[in-house]
Amino acid sequence: MICVAIFAVVAAVIAYSIWKFRAPPDDESDGPPIHGHTGLEITWTAIPTALVVAIAIVSAIVLAKNGDAGSNPLHVDVTAQQFAWSFSYPGHANLTSGDLRLPLGRKVELKLRSLDVIHSFWVPEFGQKQDTVPGLTTKLVITPDRVGTYPVICTELCGLGHAVMRTSAIVMPAAAFEAWVNKQGKALAGPAGQAGKTVFVNNGCNSCHTLKAAGATAKIGPDLDKLPAEAKGAGKPLDAFVHESIVNPNAYVAPGFPKNVMPQTFSQLPKSQLDALVRYLVSSSRSGR
Amino acid sequence: MAVHVEAHGPPLAHRSSRVDASILGIFLFIASEVMLFGAFFTAYFFVRVAAGTPWPTPPFHLPVFVAGVNTMILVTSSFTMHWALQSIKRDNHAGLQAGLLLTFLMGLTFLLTQILEYSRIGFAPKDGAFATVFYCLTGLHGAHVAVGLMLLGAATIRAFRGHYSSEAHHGVEIPGIYWHFVDVMWIVVYSTVYIL
Amino acid sequence: MTTVTHEHEHVDEHAAPPAPTGWRRLTAPGWLRVPWMIVVFFGIGAGITVLVRWLEGWHPIWKGSIITTVELTTVPLGFLAGIGTFDYWVRYATGAPTAPEDHSGHGARSWRDYFRVNTDHKVIGVQYLVTTIFFFLAAGMLAMFVRAELAKPGMQFFDNQTYNGLFSVHASLMIFLFVIPAFAGLANFVVPLMLGAPDMAFPRLNALSYWLLPMAGFMMLGSFLVPGGAFATGWTSYAPLAVHQPLGQVFFNMGVQWAGASSIMTALNFLVTIITMRAPGMTFWRMPLLVWANFTTSLLVVIATPFIAGSQFFVMFDRVMHTHFFDPGHGGYPLAYQHIFWFYSHPAVYIMMLPGFGIASEVISVMSRKPIFGYRLMALSLLAILVLGFSVWAHHMFVSGMAPWLRVPMMATTLLIAVPTGIKVFSWLATMWEGRINFSTPMLFAVGFVSMFVIGGLSGIYLGAVPIDIHVSDTAFVVAHIHYVLFGGSLFTIFAGIYYWFPKMTGRMYNERLGKLHFWLTFVGFNLTFFPMHLIGVQGMPRRVADYAPRFADWNLFISIASFGLGASTVVFLYNMIWSWRFGPPAGGNPWRALTLEWQVTSPPPIFNFDEIPQVVGSPYEYGVPGARHAVLNGDRAEVGELEEVRRT
Numbered sequence A: 001m002i003c004v005a006i007f008a009v010v011a012a013v014i015a016y017s018i019w020k021f022r023a024p025p026d027d028e029s030d031g032p033p034i035h036g037h038t039g040l041e042i043t044w045t046a047i048p049t050a051l052v053v054a055i056a057i058v059s060a061i062v063l064a065k066n067g068d069a070g071s072n073p074l075h076v077d078v079t080a081q082q083f084a085w086s087f088s089y090p091g092h093a094n095l096t097s098g099d100l101r102l103p104l105g106r107k108v109e110l111k112l113r114s115l116d117v118i119h120s121f122w123v124p125e126f127g128q129k130q131d132t133v134p135g136l137t138t139k140l141v142i143t144p145d146r147v148g149t150y151p152v153i154c155t156e157l158c159g160l161g162h163a164v165m166r167t168s169a170i171v172m173p174a175a176a177f178e179a180w181v182n183k184q185g186k187a188l189a190g191p192a193g194q195a196g197k198t199v200f201v202n203n204g205c206n207s208c209h210t211l212k213a214a215g216a217t218a219k220i221g222p223d224l225d226k227l228p229a230e231a232k233g234a235g236k237p238l239d240a241f242v243h244e245s246i247v248n249p250n251a252y253v254a255p256g257f258p259k260n261v262m263p264q265t266f267s268q269l270p271k272s273q274l275d276a277l278v279r280y281l282v283s284s285s286r287s288g289r
Numbered sequence B: 001m002a003v004h005v006e007a008h009g010p011p012l013a014h015r016s017s018r019v020d021a022s023i024l025g026i027f028l029f030i031a032s033e034v035m036l037f038g039a040f041f042t043a044y045f046f047v048r049v050a051a052g053t054p055w056p057t058p059p060f061h062l063p064v065f066v067a068g069v070n071t072m073i074l075v076t077s078s079f080t081m082h083w084a085l086q087s088i089k090r091d092n093h094a095g096l097q098a099g100l101l102l103t104f105l106m107g108l109t110f111l112l113t114q115i116l117e118y119s120r121i122g123f124a125p126k127d128g129a130f131a132t133v134f135y136c137l138t139g140l141h142g143a144h145v146a147v148g149l150m151l152l153g154a155a156t157i158r159a160f161r162g163h164y165s166s167e168a169h170h171g172v173e174i175p176g177i178y179w180h181f182v183d184v185m186w187i188v189v190y191s192t193v194y195i196l
Numbered sequence C: 001m002t003t004v005t006h007e008h009e010h011v012d013e014h015a016a017p018p019a020p021t022g023w024r025r026l027t028a029p030g031w032l033r034v035p036w037m038i039v040v041f042f043g044i045g046a047g048i049t050v051l052v053r054w055l056e057g058w059h060p061i062w063k064g065s066i067i068t069t070v071e072l073t074t075v076p077l078g079f080l081a082g083i084g085t086f087d088y089w090v091r092y093a094t095g096a097p098t099a100p101e102d103h104s105g106h107g108a109r110s111w112r113d114y115f116r117v118n119t120d121h122k123v124i125g126v127q128y129l130v131t132t133i134f135f136f137l138a139a140g141m142l143a144m145f146v147r148a149e150l151a152k153p154g155m156q157f158f159d160n161q162t163y164n165g166l167f168s169v170h171a172s173l174m175i176f177l178f179v180i181p182a183f184a185g186l187a188n189f190v191v192p193l194m195l196g197a198p199d200m201a202f203p204r205l206n207a208l209s210y211w212l213l214p215m216a217g218f219m220m221l222g223s224f225l226v227p228g229g230a231f232a233t234g235w236t237s238y239a240p241l242a243v244h245q246p247l248g249q250v251f252f253n254m255g256v257q258w259a260g261a262s263s264i265m266t267a268l269n270f271l272v273t274i275i276t277m278r279a280p281g282m283t284f285w286r287m288p289l290l291v292w293a294n295f296t297t298s299l300l301v302v303i304a305t306p307f308i309a310g311s312q313f314f315v316m317f318d319r320v321m322h323t324h325f326f327d328p329g330h331g332g333y334p335l336a337y338q339h340i341f342w343f344y345s346h347p348a349v350y351i352m353m354l355p356g357f358g359i360a361s362e363v364i365s366v367m368s369r370k371p372i373f374g375y376r377l378m379a380l381s382l383l384a385i386l387v388l389g390f391s392v393w394a395h396h397m398f399v400s401g402m403a404p405w406l407r408v409p410m411m412a413t414t415l416l417i418a419v420p421t422g423i424k425v426f427s428w429l430a431t432m433w434e435g436r437i438n439f440s441t442p443m444l445f446a447v448g449f450v451s452m453f454v455i456g457g458l459s460g461i462y463l464g465a466v467p468i469d470i471h472v473s474d475t476a477f478v479v480a481h482i483h484y485v486l487f488g489g490s491l492f493t494i495f496a497g498i499y500y501w502f503p504k505m506t507g508r509m510y511n512e513r514l515g516k517l518h519f520w521l522t523f524v525g526f527n528l529t530f531f532p533m534h535l536i537g538v539q540g541m542p543r544r545v546a547d548y549a550p551r552f553a554d555w556n557l558f559i560s561i562a563s564f565g566l567g568a569s570t571v572v573f574l575y576n577m578i579w580s581w582r583f584g585p586p587a588g589g590n591p592w593r594a595l596t597l598e599w600q601v602t603s604p605p606p607i608f609n610f611d612e613i614p615q616v617v618g619s620p621y622e623y624g625v626p627g628a629r630h631a632v633l634n635g636d637r638a639e640v641g642e643l644e645e646v647r648r649t
Helices: A002-020 A038-066 A174-189 A192-202 A224-234 A238-247 A271-288 B021-050 B064-089 B093-120 B128-160 B170-195 C033-056 C064-083 C087-093 C111-115 C121-150 C160-195 C203-225 C248-276 C289-320 C335-351 C354-368 C375-389 C393-397 C404-416 C418-432 C441-464 C466-472 C476-506 C512-539 C550-583 C637-648
Strands: A074-081 A084-089 A095-097 A100-103 A108-114 A119-123 A128-132 A138-142 A148-154 A166-172
Touching: A002 C418, A002 C441, A038 C404, A038 C418, A038 C441, A038 C466, A074 A100, A074 A119, A084 A100, A095 A174, A100 A174, A108 A119, A108 A128, A128 A138, A128 C466, A166 A174, A174 A192, A192 A271, A224 A238, A224 A271, A238 A271, B021 B128, B021 B170, B021 C248, B021 C289, B021 C335, B064 B093, B064 B170, B093 B128, B093 B170, B128 B170, B128 C087, B128 C289, C033 C064, C064 C203, C064 C248, C064 C289, C111 C121, C121 C160, C121 C203, C121 C476, C121 C550, C160 C203, C160 C248, C160 C289, C160 C335, C160 C354, C160 C476, C203 C248, C248 C289, C289 C335, C289 C354, C289 C375, C335 C354, C335 C375, C335 C393, C354 C375, C354 C418, C354 C441, C354 C476, C375 C418, C393 C404, C404 C418, C404 C441, C404 C466, C418 C441, C441 C466, C441 C476, C441 C512, C466 C512, C476 C512, C476 C550, C512 C550
Parallel strands: A074 A108, A100 A166
Antiparallel strands: A074 A084, A084 A095, A108 A138, A119 A128, A119 A148, A148 A166
């Protein structure tokens, strides 16, 4: 508001000057030799100073309020890596998810980590943003107050897949949130295909790769429906090739794709999840053809 | 652009300051150099204080004594530099030549000792953040010693060709100022990296 | 000229030495020596690298990426040695008797002299401006590509890495190869004249700092040709991402070093010139505000630029020597990069803005026919910005995860900068008030600058307040802000300066009608392009993305179309400049009826600026004061005494 007012004053003075003080083309005279006016100069030093001090104080208070997590927040660990988000819930047996699900109206404290480079977590509708820095744990407090699905965007340039490093934040009523937690727990313990797909989605594989069976269409990395052909190119059996490509992505890089882009961090997945993922990729890429 | 055929040389610029232009220039340049060291010391601060890296990181050791002797050599060279300048101010050419030559040789000794130290120190720049900062700070300083030696070398060559006099000795004074800066900077590097 | 050379006499005869003939042309400084010198220095660089790797037993001994990194240092040196920037110093260092200054490398006698090492500050100023406008066009073209890609959501013309390269090179060229050196170029031409000095303090250093510039520019542009594409980490090039990028990244690291070295040398030269070479009577409080602006800018450059050099060294060492400045796994600290980088790059904002303030002050005062309002406060506010500018760097890092206690103090200092900036804006308005304003093209650009800069400054206040910044940082809102400040601010003043001094530089008048057309096309196109970015930024459009959510499609298409119009307006500017340079009507010595010294000599100025150093007798802005003068030329000492007497009473 104040800013609009200031701009209006400046624009008005300029417009008035342009209209009023324009010299006719043949006017060779000079203006009055006004060198300054001490009172005026003091005024326009003092008023902005007072204004910015006020803005600073208000901002500092708002900042302190925004950072207050309250007594019983929901904890969520956010892990960022090129080019995917994953969220885990320490209060719910470390349940991991590829999208951020939050119950309505409860304060949430996010602890953000990065596995490789600096990313930045932003949900425009929450109005909060925080970088994730490798080697540091950063914190962010949010209070979701409306049910809906909102975009989670990476806003710190993090490499070639930066533009598509997106997922969703889904704010749901508390009961629906509980139901989702229970269902996810069961899915991971379920049959191989279902568990594999959950691992695939929860670890954000779908943000870089295409895989019809999972409905993934991203094009940062190689098309996983073509895994059998790639395995042939590498001269390895399909399941060994898939396993190696997950735990040691630089061993074979598909032609046309740069080295060092696929994170090497998936070698740390629990063995059961890794096996489920390999089996899932092998079977769905075979059937996809 | 129009062609100008000038009829005379440039008018002499008015001297609006008591400070000589090239002396002021070298001091500003040194200010800029201090800030470059400042950037490296900022990295040192972040690694050592903010990230809390142990200093030196075990199992590595820093050769504090050898580097201390080396420090003595460099400090002495500052005095011989000063002697060289004082000599030429009194038109003593032999003193100028001896002083510059001694300074140059001591600077060279310092640099060679530093290189020897690198080869025997037992770790490489890639061995953790401590090694990184150690090599980069001492290396940055080493690069400055090398530049200082080039300036001194030029001054020495010109001194032996009889170029300087009590009236005209900026060519000695300016490398001298730079050399003193390199020297003082080393004391800072030595005390922060080796001793503290 | 006069103060650098210590050990030799000044001689008055300075006929150019006879042009070399036969094979000697290959060893004389110039373009024929450049190719083989580059080959020699390439050999030296490759030789040293191979030797060291062989001695240390590192395999492979010939490693392309390492060789390239080293060559980015040695090949430019080869070029500089070939073109002849080092000849004098090499002669000096080897103890050879240095030739008495014959001024053969001084002044331009034909257009060819602009392609040689020249020690005349006026020639160097023009060299700077033409070079920077070339890079301005190149970078502008890259911006057009960026907007083409963003016209629709999804991927159109480029892949992700190429797109990231496009905006990275666009920003780097605009900042390091256009805005900063274009101001240096204008100041190079104008400042010695304004001071009443025959040249800069160190003319040979001045020539060297110009020739470093094309090196840096072609290095950055050339990065598109290397395997893996151009550097793609933005002009901020944050570690640790930059450490793991393809080879093109090194071209940014080294390009910044060369451009930075160039701007440090120029700044040092300005400072020494301003301090030691002012004409008699030119006290600090009688210096034109452009000189004040360049004085403060140069201080910023000398003090701050080494920090970006440091940050780029660290990234390069992490790549090449496998050091661990930013790798937390080995004791490094990732945020160190941002602190060091912004400690330069925030003052860099003022490096890109203060000279513009100076140009605006000159133009507004002259065109309004009034003294500048509150001259001393104008100069002091420059110094205030200089001091505050060093204490605000972390406002770029409010969301970076740095120590939280840094936020509030940095916010306070950031907001405080609005006060001196506000003083300047109000003073310009007061200068225009009741003036007899001549709305020529430079004045239009200056007034356009004031209005656009107010928008940029006010959005800056939003960004300065931490809670708002947390929401909009790294969004299109920031893109809008930076363009209002750097395009609406710096670029408008550069245009104002180019139009204002064009008659002085070329001796000819530009076409006023085309100039006004250029202004209005630029002004309208600029606002249509960048104002909507505020809106979509707040709504959630991030920056530096090739692909975006479909709900921003309409605005982005609108912005892209507007930006093509904005790009097209440059054609008018170019046509006007080139045509007027050749065919414009003669401008006369002082077409603007200005008081400052550069207008008191012919256009273009004589080769040594003044026949005799002028005597300054009063303020440079005494418009409307009857009988007032700024300076007396050609030594009417009696008149000087009289005027000093008038001033005292």
